[in-house]
Amino acid sequence: MTKIKLLDKEAVNKIAAGEVIERPASVVKELIENSIDSGAARILVEVAEGGKGLVRVTDDGCGMDREDAALAFEKHATSKISGADDLERISTLGFRGEALSSIASVASTVDIATKVRSEELGVSGTHIRIDDGKITDVGEVFCPAGTTIEVRDLFRNVPARRKYLRSRRAELARIVDVVTSYAVINHHISFELFSGNKTLFKSVRSESWNDPILRILGSNVARNLIPIEAESKLISVTGVVGKQTVTRSSPDWIMTYVNGRSVRSRALSRAVTEAYRTLIPTGRHPIAVISLQIDPSMVDVNVHPAKMEVRFLREVELAEMLTELISLALQKAEEKESAPRQMKALQETELGVSEVDGEADDAVAVHGPAAPAGPIGPMAEGSSSGAETQRTLPLTSGRGRLDLDLEGAPLPGGLRVLGQALKLYIVAEGPEGLVLVDQHAAAERIRYEMLAKKHASGTISQELISPVTVELSPKEQVMLEDWGEVLGDMGFEIPPFGGNAYNVRSVPAIGRRLESPEAVHDVLRDLFALGKVGTEATARDEILKLLACRGSIKAGHEMTWKEMHDLLRELSICENPKTCPHGRPTTVTISSVQLEKLFGRR
DSSP: OOOOOOOHHHHHHHHHHHOOOOHHHHHHHHHHHHHHHHTEEEEEEEEEETTTEEEEEEEEEEOOEEEEETTTTSTTOSSSSSSGGGGGGGOSSOOOSHHHHHHHHEEEEOOOOOOOTOOOOTOOOEEEETTTTEEEEEEEOOOSOOOOOOOOTTTTTTTHHHHHHHOOOHHHHHHHHHHHHHHHTTTEEEEEEETEEEEEOOOOOOOOOEEEEHHHHHHHTTEEEEEEEEEOEEEEEEEEEEEETOOSSSSEEEEEEEEEEEEOHHHHHHHHHTTTTSSSSOOOOOEEEEEEEGGGGGGOOOOOOOSSSSSSHHHHHHHHHHHHHHHHHHHHHHHHHHHHHHHHHHHHHHTOOOOOOOOOOOOTTTSOOSSBBBBBBBBBOOSSSSHHHHHOOOSSOOOOOOOOHHOOOOGGGEEEEEEEEEETTTEEEEEEEEEEEHHHHHHHHHHHHHHHHHHTTTEEEEEOOOOOOOOOHHHHHHHHHHHHHHHHHTOOOOEEEEEEEEEEEEESSSSGGGSSSSHHHHHHHHHHHOOSSSSHHHHHHHHHHHHHHHHHHOTOOOOOOOOHHHHHHHHHHHHSTBBOTOBBBBBEEEEHHHHHHHOOOO
């Protein structure tokens, strides 16, 4: 008896649909793309239960007659292409004829009401109802020109897929992402997004993408954007990029479009990042909205089921062009801004006004030689020890003298600080040999346990002397609502302040690192990127870890003797001093035996 069997049509459709429709946001994406292709000037998106209960998309596009409306739900039925050759020159967002059939296969009910734009006033449109993938009703309906598609109970008949959907607000945040992404590139179309009776996003038709960007990212970002534009025979590039002073903690706001399609492209993202490589700190990411209009024969949009990824025929050349274009735009913007500053400085000099920095650097460089190093180390000729060389360092402040007094002072466990290596590791000597301490991991552990104790005692919140205002994108507003209760428990108080602005009144007590709008915004973005994880207790622990990381000494920080001593002393009294909150080791010991083996002494 044969073991291999052909699957029935229903099973095949559900499997195929799962490749195209992964979650409610996928439904919204496919329906919005159909609306854009139809020539719509207005697109309205309504959802309930994060899109799991309802997705309704209404447009004023060209509409369909009864025959086309019924055929549109057949698999691989499309008006966009007519043969395989057309795949080489795709100019529309949709082209496979899979979206509507896939949606119908995984939804409980799909209703469509559509009317051809050219029909006379008073002429009825077409209504089609599909239950569990099968057409159950075709009739007439009075409706405006355009199309409304309503999808209910997504994945009700595919419980395995529905089980793995995230919370209502998390799915809603993904929908907001889709709508705002298409609103930016299609600024000639007005978009509205409702969840229940609440307006989450609204844009108006405009000549440029300034309006949607202003509504999504806020005025502070919008006024710090630089336009870019270039054109060749095969490609044209338009967009806006953020000045180097406006960055994000994640790469979410590098948005790339190819022929009007929102896509993920490592090549394009790397090209954008490369232009900022020497301009912004490590760990920060630029803001960029890049639109490419390219010969369809040079790009393959048929490599991903959801058409989210593309491949370019001349990828390296394209990436280099984009990097050069952004670099030039940033350079010109900097030159334009620096000219007034230089003129002011020149005028002050001519008037006899000059700034003198009377404060010398008060940190003693305990980790470097004071004289050129010899063949075996930093010992100068005639010196009896490296320590003597260190003691010749100039003392420029009281703190410097205190640092030097601490050199060699004992610590708990018999440790003795020797210095700092690579601006990352504290080097100490202990009873068992050399001890290397990761300064960031150690600081994280100390701050994590301190914050946990403050939370347990109800003293974690710190009211700001002057509340700060942050502007949140529509997606961030949804996520803030999702995290609201947990954030309040962890010391945040962030009430709405009108529009997309929120007033930050209280924050967790981690020092001055959370007293600026940028710092608060970065922490919120990092939290939202985590997504809600497990129980509330787990979510709180993730927040503690994030706050501990945010408030800790970073790699690259040049530490004084006092800072190193204080850090090791505080680490020694931690409950779990061996690892940071994320599980990385805080210390590594190299025993005297290991050292002797390394030098061939045994």
